[in-house]
Amino acid sequence: MGIPRRWLALLLVGCLCLTAGCNSLLPGSDPQTSTTSTLQGQLAPGLTAQGVTDIGALTDAHARILQEDSYTVSWTNVQRYSNRTVRYQSHGQTQRGPSSTHFYSQTRFPTPPPTFASFTLQHYEYYGKKDTVYQRYIGQNNTTVEVFNRSEAPVAKTFTSREYFYAVLNAFNQSQGFIVTERPNTSSPRYKVQLTRLERPALVVNYHGLETVTNASLTATIDRWGVIHKYQLIYTGQTKNQTVSGSRTVRFTRIGSTQVPQPAWIHNVTTNQSVTGEDDR
Template sequence: MNRSQLLPIVVAAVVVLAGCNALTGGDDTETDTPTVTPVDVPTDEPTATPMPMLAPGLTEAGVVSASDLANAHEDALDNGSYTIVSNSTVRDANGTLRYQRNRIMRVSEGSEPFYAVSRYNGSGRQPVVTLQRIERWSDGERLYSAIVRENETRYSTSALNRAFISVQKGDQFLSLFTALETRVVGQETRNGTELYRVRATNITNPEYLPRSVLNTSKNPRNISFRALVDSEGIVQSYHLGYTTTEINRGVETTNRVTQSLRYTDIGSTTVERPAWYEAANRTTTAAG
């Protein structure tokens, strides 16, 4: 083959090879390849919106701070007047009443003078069942008592024990709402005041439940609880019920314990000295 015949074949081969490079992208220039920019991936969880406070320590989820609610209750009633109506009962498994105490306590402006009437019924061990009614009055410094039995009334006086008037303080609600898991189920209006309805869903700390007259009990269960709380944090009323087991001399007895309390006449309660005050004072003077 002469030179003139060889040249066209070489050129053809070059053209074919060039075509192959064009199909396989062998060219170093990548002008048609798009550039991908990395997107930042969020690593933090979104911040939850806190539930609004309906009252100090209270949200729609229930009591979130028992101490805040208890303090608000005490602060709102401090130095004010009010009446407390309370009731405690213990019934055995067949419904027979074993013990009952009813108390009405009136506290005057300044939270010092008060007058309380307690009535007892049933066969509970504490307080002593022979007491049918106890009336107590205080001028803020001394406590005067009239203890009424069937056919006898005894009088006494003593220095005022601050523990006696703890019923209107916030400690009872600190214990109560520490014992229970609660939630708000609605609201209502009474005498122009907006109240939140609180219910219990569980007993979380049974050791904080208010103690009943029974001195040995265990396994509180079948909880029933409702309360009304206003926007200031005043627990205007509550009703508590639960079943428990009393252990007496090795014998277990099932009982149903109920306790209720309500505040009335807030800001309008007055306290007058009882008619038996002079008799109590004379008795104390004679004893001295």
């Protein structure tokens, strides 16, 4: 039996976020607004040397470019209690072709794996091509494969979600506690943006499974066209009277050059496996 899709939808939201490879600020630090002396004026859609001036323009530019091109996105999510015990952990990668109907995504849950109705999920995969989507769930003792007719699986939209990027950026003051620097050794201008003054913690709470969030910092690498190549959110909050620290990271690479491989297990899919129609989501 497959995992109910209403639970998978929550997992997909949980697998969002943001970035590997950025040097981030620790939560709670609050430097004064500053920029490098050589940066002036408009740097990218919605981004200037003085701050993020239009969140909508920036997130629209990011989503539009990724919607029109192929890309690879890798992510890691970790939450720990104050004694360093892992509360939640996942990592994975999605490869999407020029068409949103061709993609391959996999997510692993090292420890502790989530459990749904006695099914302990350790690893799941999506492979989509044209109107067919294959899903594979790997648990401790069994593996389930489903095939259903749908032009695009939820995971293909999740990582370019304008709504998510907009909410996380909007959680911070856009000019105070803002630093932007130009990253060296890149073929075209890229800017490292740091936001450290959290003003709307509820927007972070909504996506991270905590009751409250008290501190957070955001670091992103953005190019002149508005693509967010790297993105990291670090936060501290509370749940059930326990302190939790977390980081969510995502990195977009191979934009315009990603090829989507067909996983080997697709060859083993038989007509005996369940087929789900368009209306059963």
